[in-house]
Amino acid sequence: MEWIVAMQEAITYMEAHLLEEINYEDVAKHVHTSAYEFHRAFSFLTGITANAYIRNRRLSLAGREIVETDGKITDIALKYGYETPESFTKAFTRFHGIAPKAAREGSGKLVLFSPLNIRLTVDGGKSMDYRIVQTEAKKFIALTRTFKTEIINDEDNHEIPDFWAECNQNQMLHPIWMLKEDGNRDLYGLCTPTPEGATTFKYGIGILIDEDTPDFDAKELEAKGFEIWDVKPGTYVVFDCVGENADVIGETWEKFYKEFLPQSGYEAVDETDYELYFDDAKGRPGLICELWIPIRKKAE
Numbered sequence: 001m002e003w004i005v006a007m008q009e010a011i012t013y014m015e016a017h018l019l020e021e022i023n024y025e026d027v028a029k030h031v032h033t034s035a036y037e038f039h040r041a042f043s044f045l046t047g048i049t050a051n052a053y054i055r056n057r058r059l060s061l062a063g064r065e066i067v068e069t070d071g072k073i074t075d076i077a078l079k080y081g082y083e084t085p086e087s088f089t090k091a092f093t094r095f096h097g098i099a100p101k102a103a104r105e106g107s108g109k110l111v112l113f114s115p116l117n118i119r120l121t122v123d124g125g126k127s128m129d130y131r132i133v134q135t136e137a138k139k140f141i142a143l144t145r146t147f148k149t150e151i152i153n154d155e156d157n158h159e160i161p162d163f164w165a166e167c168n169q170n171q172m173l174h175p176i177w178m179l180k181e182d183g184n185r186d187l188y189g190l191c192t193p194t195p196e197g198a199t200t201f202k203y204g205i206g207i208l209i210d211e212d213t214p215d216f217d218a219k220e221l222e223a224k225g226f227e228i229w230d231v232k233p234g235t236y237v238v239f240d241c242v243g244e245n246a247d248v249i250g251e252t253w254e255k256f257y258k259e260f261l262p263q264s265g266y267e268a269v270d271e272t273d274y275e276l277y278f279d280d281a282k283g284r285p286g287l288i289c290e291l292w293i294p295i296r297k298k299a300e
Helices: 003-016 023-030 035-046 050-068 073-079 087-097 100-104 160-170 220-223 248-263
Strands: 131-135 136-146 187-193 201-208 226-231 234-242 266-268 274-279 287-297
Touching: 003 023, 003 035, 003 160, 003 248, 023 050, 035 050, 035 201, 035 248, 050 100, 073 087, 073 100, 073 201, 087 100, 136 160, 136 187, 160 201, 187 248, 201 226, 220 226, 234 248, 248 266, 248 287
Parallel strands: none
Antiparallel strands: 131 234, 136 201, 136 226, 187 201, 187 274, 234 287, 266 287, 274 287
């Protein structure tokens, strides 16, 4: 999918249906992609989630209507999707910094949130290192959890880092960790593709099952919450995530959507993507992980 075009189409759709009961799932259906992939692409391209965009646009328009008309505040609240005056007042005050009544009385400034317009701007002189890798089918064994799609790119949500911390603190990965030799205990953070209409995604922490992995009792590990994760053969673009902390992973995803896809001749694919955390970074200072993203050549 051409994401720049698709995201602009999504914005046009949201603007046309602001007064209806819609959310990011409805918008994803309109642009014919999974809720997971849409949410991720939109948030990294725009810096805001689709649900937040809808909410901000409604509150911005509600503010104008309050100060420019004499309509009842309760009616305006219902018009913009708020079932009670209390919920509207709370959201309005959080967004504008003043209550609806105070806004009508002219005792404060309002926040204007204009419609987004996505354009591709190419700035010369920047470099983005990557490599393209053709992979065979891969098999992992991982400890998995299901998360809501809304947490993607949410700076205030720490569920996945907390999952990693829980696994480390409680040695939950020890049964698979010990299947690998010291120095070769690479860990993978796997994200499952999700079907259209799904509102959750699965994330797993695991190891690659390869020729160096000794035989193990799969049923015994499955009883402990692990599962076998199969990944199809495919084409991947691989980026080094280099920085001081894991924030660089999100920054790399942003560059993938804003810089790599528009100019590379490739498009994203709904298959497993993953982070590769090396047990031994092999002299690569500052490397947090490698980010492997499934892609394919655009149709001619």
